[in-house]
Amino acid sequence: MGCRTAQLWFLMMPLALVALTSLSPKPAYAHLWYPKECCNEQDCFRATSVKRMPDGSLRMRAGNIKVTVPPGFEKFPSQDNDAHVCVFSDLQGRYHARCVFLPGIG
Numbered sequence: 001m002g003c004r005t006a007q008l009w010f011l012m013m014p015l016a017l018v019a020l021t022s023l024s025p026k027p028a029y030a031h032l033w034y035p036k037e038c039c040n041e042q043d044c045f046r047a048t049s050v051k052r053m054p055d056g057s058l059r060m061r062a063g064n065i066k067v068t069v070p071p072g073f074e075k076f077p078s079q080d081n082d083a084h085v086c087v088f089s090d091l092q093g094r095y096h097a098r099c100v101f102l103p104g105i106g
Helices: 003-022
Strands: 044-046 049-052 058-062 065-069 075-077 084-089 095-102
Touching: 058 084, 058 095, 065 084, 065 095
Parallel strands: 075 095
Antiparallel strands: 044 084, 049 058, 058 065, 084 095
16 A cells, blocks of 8 residues: 555545444434433433333343333333333442333323
């Protein structure tokens, strides 16, 4: 590779990275309606599965994040008809629900 070609490659590389990152997923629309006390624009997720347990708790999963929501935990209506969970992690790396949004609740 000639000197001129190398210079062009180093100049073009940052532009290519910017172009690629612009193609990455954007923040979910839901971040526009999550209450500020629930969401830091990075800790709320659309649930990929929700399972009601015999004790009344909910097991929610959002990708690799798994949360057990205890019975009686306050739930809010979802504004997009999907389930969402806002989480925080403890010192052991376990996730806990901060806010839960479910479709079909008033």
